[in-house]
Amino acid sequence: MLNLSLHYYERWRDMEKRIYHTAIPGIRTALFIIVGCQWFMAHAQTLKTGSLKYLMASNGFNGCIALGKDIGTLPYGKLTYLDGDSRIDADSCIKYAYNEPYAFTLGDSIDLDMVAVRAYKDSIVNIYLFFNLSDAYKVLKKFISLYGQFTEKPDNYSDIYNWNSSQVSLSLRYQCKADLGVAIFTCKKLEAEIEADKQRAIRRYYKQALSLNY
Incomplete structure (x- = not known):
């Protein structure tokens, strides 16, 4: 009788262990989901649309193009030289x-x-977004809903609306003669790097020019 009891006890212990080890991954998954949802909900409060914070947090367009990222992060074969021109600009x-x-x-x-x-x-x-001028008002309305009221309008006679944050800027411009509009997202860190590199290049040029005169 004792041996039989021990037999059933050992079987029960084995079953308990299997249940425990089976349950652990599920518990871990559930905890991961809960923590992930809490993280998302916490950040969703700071990523509300209608502010410059959302412009900075988005850092690009439609979640598919991110400013500051390597061009190689975009899908292979989806890029072609604009107007077939592979030369660098100024x-x-x-x-x-x-x-x-x-x-x-x-x-x-x-x-x-x-x-x-x-x-x-x-x-x-x-990042450049080109659109038909007939959609001008809808685009402006969309950007205001996403990023809040524009922070700058250079003058009342030009159709230019700017959103400036510490990291990302957006400029919405209408070109009536061409019947099109363009929205330009800019990475301000890289913009500053470009300007700094240009100034260094100018200084090197003048330094070399002066050295040739002596």
Whole structure:
């Protein structure tokens, strides 16, 4: 009788261990989900739309293009030289057209004509969104809903609206003669780096020019 009791006791202990080890991964998963949701909810409070904080937190466009990131982070084969021009511009940057159909939308009823990026030393410094001028008001309304009231309008005679934060800027411009508009997102850190590199290049040039005269 004692041996039989020990037999059932050992079987019960084995079953208890199996239940415990089976339950642990599930408990860990549940805890992970709970902690993850708490993190998301906490950050969602600071990422509310309608403020410059959201512009900084978004740091790009539609979650598919991030400012400051390497150009290689974009899907392979989706980039082509803008207008077929592979030369660097005056800021030593290269412009690319981003040929990803799902990126060609801004909100529910705004279709973009083109999305382009500008890279400095392979890092994305600008994102360009081109759209038809007939959507001008809808684009402005969309940006205000996302990033709050624009922080600057240079004058009453030009259709330019700017949102300036410490890390990211956005400029919305209408070109009536061309019947199009463009929104330009800029990484301010890279913009400052470009300007600093240009100033260093100018100083080197004048230093070399002066040395040739002596």
